[in-house]
Amino acid sequence: MKKLIKYILSEFGGKVARKEEIEEVCERFKADVDKTINFMISYGYLVRILRGLYYVKTLEEFKLKKSIDTLRLISLGMDKLxxxxxxxxxxxxxxxxxxxxxxxxxxxxxxxxxxxxxxxxxxxxxxxxxxxxxxxxxxxxxxxxxxxxxxxxxxxxxxxxxxxxxxxxxxxxxxxxxxxxxxxxxxxxxxxxxxxxxxxxxxxxxxxx
Known part of the structure; x- marks a missing residue:
């Protein structure tokens, strides 16, 4: 697992992150935010709630392929906004x-x-x-x-x-x-x-x- 992905999971795992927050991390790792987000969605690290708003899975949720309750996802997203x-x-x-x-x-x-x-x-x-x-x-x-x-x-x-x-x-x-x-x-x-x-x-x- 890339250091960047590990860092994002450790920083935001189990929480909702805005695109701007992920972008700040990507800048530190000299990575493109859009490519990083698309990669993380396609591999199941992130769940898109709304444009620019994502649920970041914990390492455990990702490794065990745990299903995330949609009502909980939405609740975390709305509260974040x-x-x-x-x-x-x-x-x-x-x-x-x-x-x-x-x-x-x-x-x-x-x-x-x-x-x-x-x-x-x-x-x-x-x-x-x-x-x-x-x-x-x-x-x-x-x-x-x-x-x-x-x-x-x-x-x-x-x-x-x-x-x-x-x-x-x-x-x-x-x-x-x-x-x-x-x-x-x-x-x-x-x-x-x-x-x-x-x-x-x-x-x-x-x-x-």
């Missing part, structure tokens, strides 16, 4: 334990990142949705470093995003109805002040407030 974020929508329904249905896409809601189409992270489809700043700071659970919206915020986000995408109200209500008996109406009422009036109307018609 220092933005407001959480796992939401159908990913949050699963993390809240209210569904065992498999959804092929991981949903990440943040105040900073938007991608028009799902991107591949660690072999999984990940959809980034950007929300306005006022929809952060409430209704988020943190468990073992994983942030996700509680059931009530998840339902309101589903209504809000569905309304924004012009999904028919009947379809929105049919989704919400599946979880209606598990929802705490007090929390819904508390959170609704952060959402537009149109969300309140749908929530009311769905019988969750």
């Amino acid at each position: 220092g933005i407001d974020w959480y796992f939401g929508l159908y990913t949050a329904l699963r993390l809240n334990g209210v569904t065992h249905e498999y959804f092929p896409t991981i949903f990440v809601l943040s105040d900073a990142i938007y991608r028009p189409r799902p991107i591949n992270i660690n072999g999984e489809n990940v959809k980034f949705i950007k929300l306005k700043k006022s929809l952060f700071g409430f209704g988020v659970i943190e468990k073992n470093g994983i942030k996700f919206s509680d059931l009530e915020k998840t339902i309101l986000d589903i209504i809000y995003i569905s309304r924004y995408r012009s999904v028919p109200e009947e379809r929105i209500i049919s989704v919400v109805d599946e979880y209606r008996t598990k929802i705490k109406k007090r929390k819904i009422a508390e959170y609704l002040k952060f959402y537009p009036k149109s969300v309140r109307e749908v929530a009311k018609n769905a019988g969750v407030v």
Whole structure:
């Protein structure tokens, strides 16, 4: 193993590194950063999270070919960026334990990142949705470093995003109805002040407030 690769693994192993941080190391070793990153990705030392943002495997993870949990990778990446974020929508329904249905896409809601189409992270489809700043700071659970919206915020986000995408109200209500008996109406009422009036109307018609 090259000294440069060993150094990067010892310095950043088990953490997320920006391209600029890897570049500083490459300059010391007089190596090209792009070639180094491409080499490390192709041989499985690095996992790309976003452009210029990489998870660096530990030596043990690399040697034993340990699988890295994608939710953990994304969490480390988002925390590295220092933005407001959480796992939401159908990913949050699963993390809240209210569904065992498999959804092929991981949903990440943040105040900073938007991608028009799902991107591949660690072999999984990940959809980034950007929300306005006022929809952060409430209704988020943190468990073992994983942030996700509680059931009530998840339902309101589903209504809000569905309304924004012009999904028919009947379809929105049919989704919400599946979880209606598990929802705490007090929390819904508390959170609704952060959402537009149109969300309140749908929530009311769905019988969750």
